Amino acid sequence: MPRIFGTDGVRGLANGTLTAELALDLGVAAARVLVDHGEYSRQRPLAVVGRDTRISGQFLEHAVVAGLAASGVDVYRLRVLPTPGVAYFTDALDADIGVVISASHNAMPDNGIKFLARGGVKLDDALEREIEEHVGEDWQRPTGADVGRVRPYQPTVEEYAAHLVRTLDGPLDERLPDRTSGPLRVVLDCAHGAASEVGPRAFLDAGVEVVTIGAEPDGLNINDGYGSTHLERLQRAVVDHGAHAGFAVDGDADRCLAVDATGAVVDGDQILAVLALAMRDAGRLVDDTVVATVMSNLGFVQALTAAGITVRQTAVGDRYVLEDMRAGGYNLGGEQSGHVIMRDHATTGDGLLTALHVLQRMVTTGRSLRDLASVMTRLPQVLVNVPDVDKDRCDDPGLLEAVEAEKALLGTTGRVLLRPSGTEALVRVMVEAPTSQLAHDVADRLAGVVRTRLAL
Numbered sequence: 027m028p029r030i031f032g033t034d035g036v037r038g039l040a041n042g043t044l045t046a047e048l049a050l051d052l053g054v055a056a057a058r059v060l061v062d063h064g065e066y067s068r069q070r071p072l073a074v075v076g077r078d079t080r081i082s083g084q085f086l087e088h089a090v091v092a093g094l095a096a097s098g099v100d101v102y103r104l105r106v107l108p109t110p111g112v113a114y115f116t117d118a119l120d121a122d123i124g125v126v127i128s129a130s131h132n133a134m135p136d137n138g139i140k141f142l143a144r145g146g147v148k149l150d151d152a153l154e155r156e157i158e159e160h161v162g163e164d165w166q167r168p169t170g171a172d173v174g175r176v177r178p179y180q181p182t183v184e185e186y187a188a189h190l191v192r193t194l195d196g197p198l199d200e201r202l203p204d205r206t207s208g209p210l211r212v213v214l215d216c217a218h219g220a221a222s223e224v225g226p227r228a229f230l231d232a233g234v235e236v237v238t239i240g241a242e243p244d245g246l247n248i249n250d251g252y253g254s255t256h257l258e259r260l261q262r263a264v265v266d267h268g269a270h271a272g273f274a275v276d277g278d279a280d281r282c283l284a285v286d287a288t289g290a291v292v293d294g295d296q297i298l299a300v301l302a303l304a305m306r307d308a309g310r311l312v313d314d315t316v317v318a319t320v321m322s323n324l325g326f327v328q329a330l331t332a333a334g335i336t337v338r339q340t341a342v343g344d345r346y347v348l349e350d351m352r353a354g355g356y357n358l359g360g361e362q363s364g365h366v367i368m369r370d371h372a373t374t375g376d377g378l379l380t381a382l383h384v385l386q387r388m389v390t391t392g393r394s395l396r397d398l399a400s401v402m403t404r405l406p407q408v409l410v411n412v413p414d415v416d417k418d419r420c421d422d423p424g425l426l427e428a429v430e431a432e433k434a435l436l437g438t439t440g441r442v443l444l445r446p447s448g449t450e451a452l453v454r455v456m457v458e459a460p461t462s463q464l465a466h467d468v469a470d471r472l473a474g475v476v477r478t479r480l481a482l
Contacts, residue, residue, distance in 0.1 A: 034130070044137055108220040254282065
């Protein structure tokens with residue numbers, strides 16, 4: 027059977043590849059597999075289901091819920107809520123299954139279904155494969171009193187906002203040196219997505235004066251010109267409102283990027299560096315270690331190494347970051363895209379949590395975000411995608427020889443990374459160097475070698 031699950035759940039064109047029928051079958055299969063692997067003390071197992079604001083999420087949610095309830099699972103519907111919020115309630119309500127209906131930062135026509143195991147953690151490959159094997163199978167249906175009950179869980183937004191605020195050391199209603207009139211002012215871009223209601227509430231409850239943009243979802247406008255993949259409106263709003271900083275989450279609010287008071291972008295590497303130093307200074311960074319991916323900028327690694335913090339690097343993908351964190355007991359990790367995992371407070375990346383803790387660092391130190399982010403210098407980074415090549419032959423001797431020659435040219439001042447795409451017939455060439463021109467030159471040369479040596 028071909029794979030249904032991708033790198034982050036099941037994702038595709040809603041009502042195209044991702045149909046109501048498939049959603050129902052996945053609900054049934056997930057219930058059977060995850061419940062079989064767990065233990066529950068209730069009469070029936072419990073699932074929690076949340077979604078983002080896409081209009082297709084309505085029918086997909088009903089289909090998944092129908093599959094779960096038909097399998098004898100009680101279901102709490104959490105309404106619209108960020109992915110990390112669903113993970114939080116999976117753990118807080120001691121649910122056996124968590125389900126998120128979202129395609130994250132993808133455009134509105136797409137949607138996705140992501141399952142969480144007990145404790146709110148993502149599934150490993152083996153469990154996903156087992157679910158796939160049960161999709162569409164005949165099964166013994168429960169009847170009568172054994173079918174599941176479905177009910178709304180009303181205080182979702184209030185409880186999740188309160189949880190986010192509780193993770194802070196204290197209120198954030200302090201004045202900062204770069205804005206002397208008035209309280210801490212922040213612009214929050216909710217991408218017309220799952221954070222549109224809970225995000226502003228959490229910031230206000232934390233003592234922040236918040237200007238909200240991208241918080242008028244209509245089912246069709248999620249990620250459309252707003253959010254962490256479209257920072258231009260946020261940059262303008264921060265400057266126009268004289269804000270200390272701005273934060274943008276994506277459609278399901280599991281990632282976050284920032285903008286400083288001047289309108290300059292602060293990326294995921296910089297955010298991770300700010301939080302690493304904050305936790306190190308507070309004695310909370312386990313083994314003075316941060317987990318990142320191989321795509322993190324070399325400037326990030328150099329800055330944290332100079333500060334006495336160890337950087338572990340994994341394959342690209344938040345699931346690999348989390349796996350390494352869990353295996354080593356580490357409590358901070360993330361990606362350049364802004365997917366930051368703070369394991370003391372969350373089981374997955376949480377954009378709102380990340381933003382609040384960056385603000386806490388600003389308040390604690392009395393320093394601006396621009397100043398805090400300057401701890402690292404981003405080396406120019408060039409990424410070239412080389413399509414229509416045999417990505418399975420990246421071990422070609424001639425290509426490896428060319429890569430080693432370019433690495434020798436850069437020495438310790440830069441970096442080269444060749445990575446076959448996980449979903450397309452292409453190879454990604456990433457180069458970091460002291461200057462943009464040198465990075466482009468090296469990337470172009472290697473891309474040419476890839477085209478020649480790996481031609482189909």
